[in-house]
Amino acid sequence: MTIRKFALAALSIVSLVAGVGWVHAEGPTIADLLKDQDNPKSVLTNGLGVQGQRFSPLDRLNRNNIKGLVPAWAFSFGGEKQRGQEAQPIVYDGTIYVTASYSRIFAVESRTGEKLWEYEARLPEGILPCCDVVNRGAAILGDKVFFGTLDARLVALDAKTGKVVWRKKIDDFEAGYSYTAAPLIVPSKRGPLLVTGVSGGEFGAVGRVEARNPENGELVWSRPVIEGFVGLLDGKPSTMTGKAGETWPGEMYKTGGGATWLGGTYDPETNLIFFGTGNPAPWNSYTRPGDNRWTASRLALDPDTGEIKWAFQTTPHDGWDFDGVNEFISFDLKKNGATVKAGATADRNGFFYVLDRTNGKFLSATPFVKQITWAKGIGPDGRPIYNEESRPGDPSKAEPGKPGKSVFSVPSFLGGKNWMPMAYSKQTGLFYVPSNEWGMDIWNEPITYKKGAAFLGAGFTIKPIFEDHIGSLKAIDPATGEIKWEYKNKAPLWGGVLTTAGGLVFMGTPEGYLKAFDAKTGEELWKFNTGSGIVGSPITWEQDGEQWVGVVSGWGGAVPLWGGEVAKVIKNISQGGSMWAFKLPKTVAAK
Amino acid sequence: MALLALVAAPAAARPLDDVLSSGTLVIAVYRNFAPWSFEESGTLTGIDVEIGRLLAEHLHVAPKFLARMPGEDVDSDLRANVWRGDIVDRVMADVMLHVPVDKELGLRNDMVVICCAYEQERMAVVVDPEAVPAVSFGAFRNRKIAVEGGSTADLLLSALYNGAISDNVRRATSFEAAVAQFSSGEVPALMATRAQVEWAAAKAGRRVSVEEWPLLGVVKTSWPVGLATRVDAHDLAYALEDALTEAAKDGRLAAIHARFNVTWQPPAN
Structure with a gap:
């Protein structure tokens, strides 16, 4: 440690002597971030690459030697706050940066699991983050790491010491705003930008995507996602998103929702930022006839200005709470001998979409969960063919004091797939989609109160479709929509997926297992119980000539809060909070 | 058997005793909820805040207020303010004000006692x-x-x-x-x-x-509000009910309302 400190001191002296160039003396550059996927010695971005493919070129670990994968260390986040670990760790230069629930971040020595520093945000008492206390990960650039907190702030910390460099408010937590996603760093003409959305928000909240200067947190641009709102660029109004009121009645667009709570991806080839948007407000769809753009959509933004280059709406006029926030992953689609610059997303609404990522043109959509009721399919124009019978009833048509007609709708509002990111293998050309087979009974609830006043709520019960499983990991061929294999899991899946050039797919389960599957066949090859449910996203990296795998463990997230009947299959799962690291020892790999 | 009785007896009596021995009644009210509970020049004020003071005075303890944000529904407010505590540090109050007195709401929330209507909204x-x-x-x-x-x-x-x-x-x-x-x-x-x-x-x-114009709709247009305590604090709820009954009779409730230019609407039974 003393030697390390001495070395650091020496380095900073050298930096000072070097003068102007010192800013880049430490830490990864934007160029490093852009080629993150090709450098297995580090994991610098959420998604193991800015495109978010969660594909590692590492092939040392494969189906023949995976039985030799053993735990190297486990690190406990400590304290009493043992729940909801949804992070993907970052690995750089012998240090792991991992966030934990309740707005905590840790720097851990990557070979031993020893803690280097810890930062815990001081959260105001009484905050009500909408969707549990999770945090989904950090970003790194230069000498700083960045993460967001439950009271809707962004914090930049010194990567070596954990000391706060700057702290900026994204929005007012008292108005219900929060922040849980991993920030995204993108290049622009003026240098790297730190890009975030907003989480939650009560009535009146409108989703937006924002870019900040990572050096000081100053806002560079802001792009509201609802038609009729004007963006900001360098402190001045820029352009309007769409046209006011075009797909909304009256002034309903002013409070239209569309929270951008899950963060985005970036594609260097098209120089576009991709962000998803949440469902429209209010929940009662009968009060807002029209498409309600751009809620439940994917947007492509220009990193220099925040202008919308294209947009695609997965659920126009949503009435089922189908957020459109799920990640959009860039990939090269090989179809009929041609290569298309495509992108794919598995929506809450149960359909797997493939779009042309250069212009947002619809290419295909196929169901990735079974027995979908809300739509008969997706038409050639990319619009759903609605089954209006499956739309929850109009509350104003209900009989006073009586529950409205109950509708059974699939998927449930938690989605065919929720926040948990899928992976794309450059080796197999398949997407690995963590999905859930569930529906919901939904009705208008006559006796509800909000803030001390009578209110109209929606009552719902989430129901499994099948007796033996809810969770379903599927391998999908993006060229045909064909499901190549499926792994069924009793409890609902809530964690991300990783795939490697070693022909493997990794995923955690609520039952506590980190599992490895054969990427071609879906055969389960390896599993290890981490002691609590896994709802985070695994990573892999190379260290000292060995392949390592890491994942956070700690049950929580929205399922235990909203599970309804689902609660039965998760009642024996213990909470927790730790990171596990595994490695394939050289001696085993050599066999 | 004897052990169970020993454990159970103090648990049932605890909340009122605890409040009295601690010298403080912790009261949850809604934040930014004029004229009931809101900030004016940095000070928490409002009809519910005054009613809270009156309740504490009745018990000869000091009032301490938690001004809380509303959740998605009153059910989640009861969870955060009265029986489980807030999501960060599990902090909660002894009593929450402005809770609708409704049989269905009470049945759905079996961890609390909802009672003591003091107002008709x-x-x-x-x-x-x-x-x-x-x-x-x-x-x-x-x-x-x-x-x-x-x-x-x-x-x-x-x-x-x-x-x-x-x-x-x-x-x-x-x-x-x-x-x-x-x-x-x-x-x-x-x-x-x-x-x-x-x-x-x-x-x-x-x-x-x-x-007040005639209004038809699927939402109730009138409902009583009262207070909620934890389910094991029935005795506290009874004591607070006495305080409210007295204040209704001697005109203090009406006077508190008048200070905020509001006419007290007694609960319709």
């Missing part, structure tokens, strides 16, 4: 009489009316006449913002609960008229 409008010379909501087929977005008033007006006046509903991001639209004369009407409307009327600084 009902919907009302305040209008500029010249600009809105009408006696029904039909007036808003061609006039604007301000509401707090997502509130009961919003729900009622959006659904009225099959949505025919929905486009004329100005949905503000807060009650204060809706009041501001009315006070400035920008919008000739405001709809909210009776107490909110009277409070806004006093602030308007011009002659306005408070009305």
Whole structure:
């Protein structure tokens, strides 16, 4: 440690002597971030690459030697706050940066699991983050790491010491705003930008995507996602998103929702930022006839200005709470001998979409969960063919004091797939989609109160479709929509997926297992119980000539809060909070 | 058997004893909820805050207020404020005010006691009489009316006449913002609960008229509010009920309301 400190001191002296160039003396550059996927010695971005493919070129670990994968260390986040670990760790230069629930971040020595520093945000008492206390990960650039907190702030910390460099408010937590996603760093003409959305928000909240200067947190641009709102660029109004009121009645667009709570991806080839948007407000769809753009959509933004280059709406006029926030992953689609610059997303609404990522043109959509009721399919124009019978009833048509007609709708509002990111293998050309087979009974609830006043709520019960499983990991061929294999899991899946050039797919389960599957066949090859449910996203990296795998463990997230009947299959799962690291020892790999 | 009785007895009696021995009654009220509980020049004030003081005084303890944000529904507020605590540090209150007294709500929330109605809430409008010379909501087929977005008033007006006046509903991001639209004369009407409307009327600084027009809808237009304690604190609830009964009788409840330009509406049984 003393030697390390001495070395650091020496380095900073050298930096000072070097003068102007010192800013880049430490830490990864934007160029490093852009080629993150090709450098297995580090994991610098959420998604193991800015495109978010969660594909590692590492092939040392494969189906023949995976039985030799053993735990190297486990690190406990400590304290009493043992729940909801949804992070993907970052690995750089012998240090792991991992966030934990309740707005905590840790720097851990990557070979031993020893803690280097810890930062815990001081959260105001009484905050009500909408969707549990999770945090989904950090970003790194230069000498700083960045993460967001439950009271809707962004914090930049010194990567070596954990000391706060700057702290900026994204929005007012008292108005219900929060922040849980991993920030995204993108290049622009003026240098790297730190890009975030907003989480939650009560009535009146409108989703937006924002870019900040990572050096000081100053806002560079802001792009509201609802038609009729004007963006900001360098402190001045820029352009309007769409046209006011075009797909909304009256002034309903002013409070239209569309929270951008899950963060985005970036594609260097098209120089576009991709962000998803949440469902429209209010929940009662009968009060807002029209498409309600751009809620439940994917947007492509220009990193220099925040202008919308294209947009695609997965659920126009949503009435089922189908957020459109799920990640959009860039990939090269090989179809009929041609290569298309495509992108794919598995929506809450149960359909797997493939779009042309250069212009947002619809290419295909196929169901990735079974027995979908809300739509008969997706038409050639990319619009759903609605089954209006499956739309929850109009509350104003209900009989006073009586529950409205109950509708059974699939998927449930938690989605065919929720926040948990899928992976794309450059080796197999398949997407690995963590999905859930569930529906919901939904009705208008006559006796509800909000803030001390009578209110109209929606009552719902989430129901499994099948007796033996809810969770379903599927391998999908993006060229045909064909499901190549499926792994069924009793409890609902809530964690991300990783795939490697070693022909493997990794995923955690609520039952506590980190599992490895054969990427071609879906055969389960390896599993290890981490002691609590896994709802985070695994990573892999190379260290000292060995392949390592890491994942956070700690049950929580929205399922235990909203599970309804689902609660039965998760009642024996213990909470927790730790990171596990595994490695394939050289001696085993050599066999 | 003997051990069980030993453990059970103090647990049942604990909340009132605890409150008395600690010398403090912790009271949860809603944040930014004028005229019930809101900040004025950095100080928490309002009708519920005054009622809270009165409750503490009755027990000869000091009041301590938790001004809490509302959750998605009252059920989640009861969870965060009375029986499980807030999501960060599990902090909670001994009693929460302004809880609707409703049998169904009580059955659904078996971790709390809801009782002691001290107020009848009902919907009302305040209008500029010249600009809105009408006696029904039909007036808003061609006039604007301000509401707090997502509130009961919003729900009622959006659904009225099959949505025919929905486009004329100005949905503000807060009650204060809706009041501001009315006070400035920008919008000739405001709809909210009776107490909110009277409070806004006093602030308007011009002659306005408070009305209760007939209203049909799927949402209740009138309901009693009371308080909630944890289910193991029945004794505390009884003690607080005594305090409220006395204050209703001797005119203190009405006087508290009058200080905020609101007429006390006794609960309808």
